[in-house]
Amino acid sequence: MATSNTKKKQKKKPLTIRERKLIKALVAGQTPTAAMKTAGYSKETAEGKAAKKVGESRIQETLQELMEKKGLTDDYLLQGLLEGTKATKVISATVIAKNGEGMKDADSMSKDFIDVDDFPTRHKYIETGLKLKGHLRDKLDISGDIIVEVVKFGAKD
Numbered sequence: 001m002a003t004s005n006t007k008k009k010q011k012k013k014p015l016t017i018r019e020r021k022l023i024k025a026l027v028a029g030q031t032p033t034a035a036m037k038t039a040g041y042s043k044e045t046a047e048g049k050a051a052k053k054v055g056e057s058r059i060q061e062t063l064q065e066l067m068e069k070k071g072l073t074d075d076y077l078l079q080g081l082l083e084g085t086k087a088t089k090v091i092s093a094t095v096i097a098k099n100g101e102g103m104k105d106a107d108s109m110s111k112d113f114i115d116v117d118d119f120p121t122r123h124k125y126i127e128t129g130l131k132l133k134g135h136l137r138d139k140l141d142i143s144g145d146i147i148v149e150v151v152k153f154g155a156k157d
Contacts, residue, residue, distance in 0.1 A: 084125030089118040
């Protein structure tokens with residue numbers, strides 16, 4: 001006999017065809033609004049409710065499962081984020097050696113490729129990390145009353 005403490009297992013409601021199309025479009029790289037349009041939602045619904053729909057737990061759970069199946073685990077993504085904060089790039093440089101330091105002729109030049117820090121890329125990765133940790137927001141909502149006093153200088157009455 002079942003006790004009152006026993007919870008009934010809730011069956012997970014299957015995704016609708018539109019929701020499956022939405023997820024497919026999101027995985028293909030479309031924005032939430034574009035993905036909703038691709039999935040067959042009206043323009044008004046897509047533009048007004050895209051963020052809410054994509055944020056639904058069923059959609060998020062399915063996206064998480066797909067990512068895990070493809071190897072995009074949290075550990076893998078965090079490792080990529082960490083590596084991005086140490087990004088470098090290769091540039092072409094002209095090396096000039098005064099007094100022939102290590103070169104055949106004095107005052108010689110040589111073209112070479114060197115690794116340098118890629119600060120713009122590092123910035124993007126650090127910015128992404130800060131957003132994920134909640135330390136950085138895209139927009140700051142400031143509301144309230146603003147009083148503006150207009151003063152004219154040099155005006156003749």
